[in-house]
Amino acid sequence: MILVVSCVKRDFNTGKGTIIAKGNVAIIPLPVELIKGQGYFIIDKHTIVSVENDEQLHIATNFFKKFDNIWSQIPEIAIGKTNANIVFRTDSLLENEAYELIVEADNILLKSASGAGFFYAMESLGQLMSVSFDSEKKQSNTNWAIPVVTIKDKPTFGWRGYMLDVSRHFFDKEEVKNVIDFMAEVKLNRFHWHLSDDNGWRIEIKKYPKLTDVGAWRVNQNAKDENTSNWWGRPAQNEGDLATYGGFYTQEDIKEIIAYAKERYIEIIAEIDIPGHSLAALAAYPEISCAKGPFYVGTGGVNKNNTYCPGKEVTFEFVEGVLGEVMDLFPFEYVHIGGDECNKEAWKVDEYCQQRMKEENLADEHELQSYFIKRVEKIINAHDKKMIGWDEILEGGLAPNATVMSWRGEKGGIAAARQGHDVIMTPSKYCYLDLKQGDDDIEPNLGYAYTFLKDTYNYKIISDSLTTEQGKHVLGIQGNLWTESITNWNQLTYMTFPRLYAVAENGWTNQKLKDWNSFTMRLLNQFKRLDAKGERYATSAYNVRI
Numbered sequence: 001m002i003l004v005v006s007c008v009k010r011d012f013n014t015g016k017g018t019i020i021a022k023g024n025v026a027i028i029p030l031p032v033e034l035i036k037g038q039g040y041f042i043i044d045k046h047t048i049v050s051v052e053n054d055e056q057l058h059i060a061t062n063f064f065k066k067f068d069n070i071w072s073q074i075p076e077i078a079i080g081k082t083n084a085n086i087v088f089r090t091d092s093l094l095e096n097e098a099y100e101l102i103v104e105a106d107n108i109l110l111k112s113a114s115g116a117g118f119f120y121a122m123e124s125l126g127q128l129m130s131v132s133f134d135s136e137k138k139q140s141n142t143n144w145a146i147p148v149v150t151i152k153d154k155p156t157f158g159w160r161g162y163m164l165d166v167s168r169h170f171f172d173k174e175e176v177k178n179v180i181d182f183m184a185e186v187k188l189n190r191f192h193w194h195l196s197d198d199n200g201w202r203i204e205i206k207k208y209p210k211l212t213d214v215g216a217w218r219v220n221q222n223a224k225d226e227n228t229s230n231w232w233g234r235p236a237q238n239e240g241d242l243a244t245y246g247g248f249y250t251q252e253d254i255k256e257i258i259a260y261a262k263e264r265y266i267e268i269i270a271e272i273d274i275p276g277h278s279l280a281a282l283a284a285y286p287e288i289s290c291a292k293g294p295f296y297v298g299t300g301g302v303n304k305n306n307t308y309c310p311g312k313e314v315t316f317e318f319v320e321g322v323l324g325e326v327m328d329l330f331p332f333e334y335v336h337i338g339g340d341e342c343n344k345e346a347w348k349v350d351e352y353c354q355q356r357m358k359e360e361n362l363a364d365e366h367e368l369q370s371y372f373i374k375r376v377e378k379i380i381n382a383h384d385k386k387m388i389g390w391d392e393i394l395e396g397g398l399a400p401n402a403t404v405m406s407w408r409g410e411k412g413g414i415a416a417a418r419q420g421h422d423v424i425m426t427p428s429k430y431c432y433l434d435l436k437q438g439d440d441d442i443e444p445n446l447g448y449a450y451t452f453l454k455d456t457y458n459y460k461i462i463s464d465s466l467t468t469e470q471g472k473h474v475l476g477i478q479g480n481l482w483t484e485s486i487t488n489w490n491q492l493t494y495m496t497f498p499r500l501y502a503v504a505e506n507g508w509t510n511q512k513l514k515d516w517n518s519f520t521m522r523l524l525n526q527f528k529r530l531d532a533k534g535e536r537y538a539t540s541a542y543n544v545r546i
């Protein structure tokens with residue numbers, strides 16, 4: 001495998017002084033089949049792209065649009081061109097998301113049965129191009145040399161996800177789009193958006209305006225917390241730091257982001273975390289809690305009174321109102337309702353909860369939680385959507401159609417798959433991108449564990465303890481970025497890369513083909529791409545335990 005990227009300045013027969021930016025073969029995630037040939041295909045001002053329909057036109061146009069800043073010779077792209085040298089051709093025999101990319105010295109052929117497959121073929125093509133394609137520098141006379149190669153590729157898992165917590169720290173619309181871009185580059189297809197938690201409610205709900213008027217903002221306690229266990233990491237530096245901290249997305253923002261993700265073949269799964277992790281909602285609407293309040297949007301640490309009251313009908317009305325708008329907004333078939341780490345102390349003494357437990361014949365608070373989640377699932381199913389929850393929803397009995405996200409190790413996922421429920425594996429030891437990865441000096445630190453790159457890479461998504469039939473319930477893998485200790489974009493990318501690449505390759509590449517040594521070599525190319533874009537990433541994760 002060639003790993004040297006070079007920009008060779010020389011005369012080339014299409015023009016004097018033209019720069020040839022030579023790419024190399026170092027694709028992440030590793031394709032199923034890749035045969036390298038001799039020579040290069042040159043993309044230059046004579047290149048013509050032929051597509052078959054509007055969707056392909058869109059894919060090709062968007063791909064070359066990325067060059068706008070750096071290249072003035074974008075190829076002509078049109079439907080049904082006869083004299084083209086980059087050709088899109090539908091092959092309905094290929095599986096969903098599969099593609100073939102055949103680069104020869106004088107033409108490139110892309111085959112797929114779906115828009116997603118063509119999109120992935122183009123993303124692979126992008127990785128075959130020189131890193132200078134990612135740089136901001138204007139190179140109007142650059143021609144691009146794509147190595148001759150034949151790729152036949154398809155994903156192993158249908159769910160290849162990344163979760164971003166925007167509650168603990170807020171990331172704005174442009175940052176979210178950037179996240180979606182870096183997911184797309186490595187063929188991830190599920191963006192899990194953690195939109196509510198104790199520390200901020202981030203989605204406009206028209207029926208409940210206080211959720212964002214009140215729930216999206218918190219006092220910035222940086223100054224106070226400076227010498228204590230400070231989740232938020234940054235001491236007050238100037239007057240502005242004492243103002244409120246927060247932000248939210250309007251429904252219009254969300255539509256824009258959904259459309260942006262759709263163009264990149266990424267589905268968005270919205271999470272409204274209930275019945276625990278709900279301080280921000282309670283600050284806005286205390287009547288849905290067992291305790292009296294008042295409540296304040298959390299500023300770090302754990303507040304035990306952060307739970308909805310499943311004894312009161314008004315709680316279900318609220319949940320239905322909120323989820324109704326969420327489901328109308330997000331086209332994806334799944335909605336995530338959290339269900340994790342719900343503190344049930346208040347339920348034990350609340351008269352409404354006690355009454356409910358009597359009426360419904362519920363033995364304990366776990367069954368009360370299960371009652372709550374099952375009612376919520378009915379609301380979701382009535383909208384023809386499916387519910388996902390963290391693995392705590394197993395406690396007290398799973399809701400009939402629930403999908404489980406296994407985070408407290410693999411146990412929950414294994415148990416749910418054995419019960420015939422679909423699962424997504426995201427065990428913290430392998431998939432938590434907020435956990436430390438090696439370098440004690442410079443990493444943000446939640447303080448309780450590590451997630452090493454090599455472990456993320458080698459993690460076996462379908463446990464050996466499942467039968468083949470049970471294993472089919474494992475939909476895939478997801479990397480989660482919780483943001484208690486991640487306050488800004490640089491920290492976000494630093495904790496995300498390169499572990500996200502390990503998640504991506506693990507989810508895409510056949511278990512038997514995965515190869516740690518090859519992965520770490522190919523990673524160097526990704527680091528160069530990140531360098532070209534000026535993005536931070538952790539080399540500690542790379543160095544530790546190679």
Ligand code: TNX
Nearest residue numbers: 340341390407432434482483
């Ligand atoms: C557990 S994972 C949580 C999150 C925290 C995370 C920190 C899960 C469902 N709950 O609320 O942010 O640990 O690693």
